[in-house]
Amino acid sequence: GQNIDQPTEMTATEGAIVQINCTYQTSGFNGLFWYQQHAGEAPTFLSYNVLDGLEEKGRFSSFLSRSKGYSYLLLKELQMKDSASYLCAVRDRRATGTALIFGKGTTLSVSS
Amino acid sequence: KAGVTQTPRYLIKTRGQQVTLSCSPISGHRSVSWYQQTPGQGLQFLFEYFSETQRNKGNFPGRFSGRQFSNSRSEMNVSTLELGDSALYLCASSSSGSETQYFGPGTRLLVL
Numbered sequence: 001g002q003n004i005d006q007p008t009e010m011t012a013t014e015g016a017i018v019q020i021n022c023t024y025q026t027s028g029f030n031g032l033f034w035y036q037q038h039a040g041e042a043p044t045f046l047s048y049n050v051l052d053g054l055e056e057k058g059r060f061s062s063f064l065s066r067s068k069g070y071s072y073l074l075l076k077e078l079q080m081k082d083s084a085s086y087l088c089a090v091r092d093r094r095a096t097g098t099a100l101i102f103g104k105g106t107t108l109s110v111s112s
Numbered sequence: 113k114a115g116v117t118q119t120p121r122y123l124i125k126t127r128g129q130q131v132t133l134s135c136s137p138i139s140g141h142r143s144v145s146w147y148q149q150t151p152g153q154g155l156q157f158l159f160e161y162f163s164e165t166q167r168n169k170g171n172f173p174g175r176f177s178g179r180q181f182s183n184s185r186s187e188m189n190v191s192t193l194e195l196g197d198s199a200l201y202l203c204a205s206s207s208s209g210s211e212t213q214y215f216g217p218g219t220r221l222l223v224l
Contacts, residue, residue, distance in 0.1 A: 031211055042116075042202060042215040043155070050211075087155065091211070099145065099168040100213065104154035 002026045004103035006088050011109045012078050020073045020106045022088035033100060034062050034073045035087040043087055046073070075108075083110045114139065116205050116216035124222045130191040133219045137184050137205030143167075144186040145213060146178060149200040158201075161186050190221075198223045 003025045012018040024032070031050040035043035047055055049064035049071060061074040075082055085107050089100040117136045125131050137144050145168075146158040157170040161180035178188040184205075190197055200220050204213035 033212075035215075042217050045212050045214065048211055089155075099157050099160050099170070101157065102147075102155035 002090070002092065002101050004088055004090055004101060006086075006103040006106045008104070009107045009109070011111065014078055014080060014110060014112050016078050017074065017076050018078060018108065020075070020086050020088075020108065022071045022073070022103060024069050024071070024088070024090045024103075026069075026090055026092055026101070028092050029066060029069075029090065031091040032062075032064055032071050033089040033091070034060075034071075035089065037085045037087060037105070039084070046086075078110050080110050080112065083108060116203055116214055118201075118203050118216040118219050120219060121217065122220050122222075124224065125193050126224050127193055127195060129193050130189060131193060131221060132187055132189045133201055133203075133221075135186045135188075135203030135205075135216060137186070137203075138207075138214055141205035141207045141214075142184050143206045143208070143213075144180055144184065145204045145206075146186070146188050147202045147204065148172070149202055149218070150198075155202070158188065193223045195223050197221065 006022045033048050034046040037043040047062035054063045059076045064071045085105040087105045088103040119134045143162045145160040147155045149155045159178050160168040164180045175191045180186045200218045202218045204215045206213045
């Protein structure tokens with residue numbers, strides 16, 4: 001089966017750094033995605049990891065360890081607008097196409 | 113380039129009715145995936161279409177069906193609506209050879 005776990009909620013203050021963890025179990029792995037979703041809006045793509053290591057994109061970085069079934073999303077210099085739900089999603093190698101299995105999301109609240 | 117569009121944005125139906133939702137992908141994208149999002153279950157994969165063929169299917173009952181047209185536009189249909197079908201239905205498109213899915217704003221369905 002497939003299982004993706006991430007914390008339900010996190011809080012942080014403006015200017016801080018926050019790390020959102022995601023662990024996954026899948027019988028086949030073919031990439032991990034992070035999406036950001038503001039309340040009432042569509043998810044927007046943040047990052048994609050298929051090989052081990054760190055991918056950096058501005059204030060956001062994503063890390064993957066395939067052997068540990070583990071990823072994290074690192075947000076630096078937090079801003080109020082970063083308050084949102086962060087979704088971890090895994091693509092199953094068995095699946096043709098682009099079907100993603102999503103975690104339930106981590107709601108991040110950034111305060112001043 | 114215009115993003116993914118979905119119609120209608122909001123819909124109210126009663127139990128037993130059926131509903132059809134529409135999705136127009138980003139121009140040039142041939143893959144369209146559908147997801148159901150609820151507070152309790154998060155984002156769950158329904159099905160994916162590519163070149164008018166269903167390429168993947170999630171674990172949803174047969175009441176949920178879809179199709180894709182030659183212009184890549186897609187529709188999903190839910191028959192014999194149940195209260196539990198109340199959810200945000202999201203459509204995502206991706207281009208051939210790309211791993212990234214781009215989401216539309218969703219259709220919020222309320223079943224009374």
